Amino acid sequence: MRRIMMFNHVAADGSFATGDGRLDWVVPEPAIDQSAVDGMPGGDTILFGRRTYDMFESYWPHALDAATPAPHGRGTSANHAMAVWINDATKLVFSRTRKDVTWKHSRLLGEFDPAKVEALKREQGKDILIFGSGTIVTLLAQHGLLDEYHFVVSPLFLGGGRPLIGGLPRNVSLRLIEAKSYPSGNVSLRYEPGS
16 A cells, blocks of 8 residues: 655744745755755655645646755755656646646546545556645645645744644644754654654
8 A cells, every 4th residue: 555655844833835825934954955866766656735735736747957946945956866766657636626637647636535545546557645735734734635844843843833734623643753953943843653
């Protein structure tokens, strides 16, 4: 069975974007970027909510062009490898408002449906990743469909930012599987659902 793995940068207050949706606050850490590149061969599919898909679609198809500014306002040497992988990955988009997706290897799934996600997990393939997409991450957590939560906590508060996960109807226990700190002050935390 395929796993669904969430990866997100969050501020120390749990926000994953500023109140107006900006991501330029992320504290850079080349070792984290390289670790992401090293893990890419384990996945072949990305789940998206509409807003995150729109942001990715506006950047990653053009990321191999040196003149295109990098996400989070900073470029890294790993950006090229990320661009190749993201452009080649299957991209599945949950959206009630988009009528079409044209970025290569993209497919529109319509409104979030946990049964569709369960079916995706049973399909042949590698792991499924999700970046950003706070609404979809919350829905996946509500339905027990996330197999790993990977947070990179940046050493700052956004104050008034958008929470990554909100409105869960119950507590969701997590079990720590890895914690690693970096000279930048970032901390990488990996969890799996607890019992």
